[in-house]
Amino acid sequence: MSPSELGPVTCLGCGCGCDDLRVRVADGRITDLSPPCPVARAWFGDGRVPGAVRVNGRDASVQDALREAATVLAGAVGRALVVLAPDISVQAQGTALALADRLRAAVDSATSDAAAAGLLAAQRRGRAAATLGELRNRADAVLFWAVDPGPRYPRYQSRYAPDPVGTHVPEGRSGRTVISVSVGADRGPGSADVELVLAPDQEIPALSVMRAVALGNPLGELPAPLDAAAAIAGRLMKARYVAVVHEAEPGQQQARDRYRAEGLLGLANALNGPTRAALSSLRAGGNRNGAEAALTWQTGYPMAVSFEGGTPAYAPDRRALTGAEAMSAILVVGAAATVASALESAAAKVPVIVVGPRASEASLPARVAIDTGVAGIHEGGTAYRMDDVPLPLSPPLAEAGARSAAETIAALLEEVLARPERGTG
Ligand code: SF4
Structure with a gap:
């Protein structure tokens, strides 16, 4: 078969959700x-994914695997955990939530602890947000806080x-002021117009000072480096539109101050007095934001939801992933590799069902594993960008024959619904 170039294709390799890719496909x-x-x-690799179906480690038909999965899950009503892992569409996530509702399950996702802290802070304080397009077209000051994207x-x-030309920033990069703040090992980008280096224990005081300046509170003389932080806040107040950019999905290597997200929200909100400002939270890919969107529209909460009582309940202070050992069954929908380490010890005691890309290769000892394609590569639907803008997917390998995650989860829901409903008592 001769090579073909397909596009534009939407990429879910990170939360930027670039929708302008051209993809070359051959054989x-x-x-x-x-x-x-x-x-x-x-993220795309060469597009190949396994297509196995396994029950207790042995090859099985899809129908037998769905039947076994439904038996396990139906026996765990009120004591099941449903995990929304990445790389499935929001349609598949929504169906998984319908299943969780039927099972009276707890629901968790791959949302990192840091992103969870940001979501909670936004619920407390409110969040001045913007689409990435608005930042591109309006931001003439960009503050990178402890992150080089x-x-x-x-x-x-x-x-x-800060690079592109925007409708209100016709000079592109030269029309924007870029400020890079580094906190400990979390470095901001090089080649900024202004740089500030903080020790970890100076971060929250610096954010407090900047917020106070933006609110117009008199501070008197400040020691270094808080005086520099105050000067940066003064500069931001003179901009027409400020983008405050931070990492909302950091790796596990370093402990970030748990009040960072709260401090940045406070700063962005305060800057909306003297000027306009928005917080841009960098989120990982695979439609992680979609899980929060689907949860929010179906339950009112973005994470940590339990259907155990028959209606959605919110328990944001405890991640269901860490309490998985107390469950009677775990269903992972999506790419299980991202949650495998969090479920490792529970999986040794609790039957695990995995439906998603590379399910058969996950390190979890799965009772049932059904491989599917990857949303955006093999399967269409909708995914959410880091700024919660929904994007249609245009999979370049839609014809490659990978099993549909959305259809497989829907078939599992049908299999569970066909069984008599059991109470939790
Ligand atoms: S979405 Fe992320 S990974 Fe994909 S092309 Fe854009 S920047 Fe690269």
């Missing part, structure tokens, strides 16, 4: 993509801020 494999992005290259979000700076 059912992805051979190239442009514009080049190392994270996209790794380059490694994990390679095209953020070129697509959104």
Whole structure:
């Protein structure tokens, strides 16, 4: 078969959700993509995924696997955990939530602890947010707080801020002031117009000072580096529109101050007195934001929901993932590799069902594993960008024959619904 170039294709390699990729396909494999992005290259790979179906480690038919999964789950009503893992569409996530409702299950997702802290802070304080398009077109000051988007979000700076020309920033990069704040090992980007380096224990005092300046509170003389933080706040107040950019999905290596997200929200909100400002939270890919969107529209809460009592209940202070050992069954929908370590010890005691991309390769000892395609590569639907903008997916390997995650989860729901409903008593 001769190679073909497909596009535009939406990428879920990170939360930027770039929807302008051209993908080259030959013999059912992805051979190239442009514009080049190392994270996209790794996420798409060559597009091949396994297509196994396993019950107790042995090959099985899909129907037998669904029957076994439904038997396990139906026996765990009121004591089941449903985990929304990445790389499935929001339609698949919504069906999984209908299943969780029927099972009176607890629901958790791959939302990191740091992102959870940001969601909770936003519920307490409110959040001045904006789409990435608004930042691109309006932000003439960009404050990178303890993050250089380059490694994990390679095209953020070129697509959104500070590099591109915007409708209200016709000079592009030269029309924007870029401020880079580093906190301990969390470095801001190089080549900024203004740089500030803080020790970890100076971070929250600096944010407090900046917020106080934005609110117009008199502070008197300040020691270094808080005086520099105050000067930066003064500069931001003179901008027409400020984008405050931070990492909402950091790796596990470093302990971030748990009040960072709260401090940044407070600063962005306060800047909306003297000027306009928005907080841009960098989120990982695979439609993680979609899980929060689906949960919110179906239950009113973005995470940590339990259907145990028959209606949605919110328990944001305890992650269901960490309490998985107390459950009678665990259903993971999506790419299980992202949640495998959190479920490791529970999986040794509790039967696990996995439906999603590379289910058969997950390190979890699964009772049932059903491989599916990846949303955005093999399967269409909708995914949410880091700024909660929904994007239609245009999978380049839709014809490659991978099993549909959305259809498989729907078939599992049907199989469970066909059984008599049991109470929790
Ligand atoms: S920046 Fe992110 S969404 Fe954009 S192409 Fe790269 S990995 Fe994909």
